[in-house]
Amino acid sequence: MEPCEIRASELIQFAHCATNALELPAISPDYTDPYSNYFIHWFGSIVLCVPDTLVVRQKVSLAGISNFVWFGRNTDSIEVASLHEVSRLLGQQ
Numbered sequence: 001m002e003p004c005e006i007r008a009s010e011l012i013q014f015a016h017c018a019t020n021a022l023e024l025p026a027i028s029p030d031y032t033d034p035y036s037n038y039f040i041h042w043f044g045s046i047v048l049c050v051p052d053t054l055v056v057r058q059k060v061s062l063a064g065i066s067n068f069v070w071f072g073r074n075t076d077s078i079e080v081a082s083l084h085e086v087s088r089l090l091g092q093q
Contacts, residue, residue: 004033004051004053005055008037009056010027011038011048011050012056012063012065012069013025013027014027014083015063015069015086018087019064019065019090019091021091035073036074037051039080039086040074040078041078041079041080041081042070042078046085046089047068048065048068048069048070049072049074049078050070050071051071051072051073052071052073056071057071068090
């Protein structure tokens with residue numbers, strides 16, 4: 001897997017655990033890619049922006065989180081959501 005797919009996999013697992021009230025994995029809270037691999041606030045919801053690769057699409061599908069994932073590289077102005085916010089907000093869905 002490419003490094004961007006590894007980070008996407010970590011965030012996908014985090015989102016899956018948060019939405020299913022499972023123990024959250026310990027992952028780095030840092031978002032290092034300005035175009036992908038982060039959670040954002042989007043019109044009152046949380047969205048996970050990840051690279052658009054076959055590996056990532058398969059992992060999202062298996063995790064059952066397709067309803068709040070955006071695939072691709074984002075160049076729009078966004079409001080990044082911290083992992084703490086994500087765990088709190090996704091846990092309420």
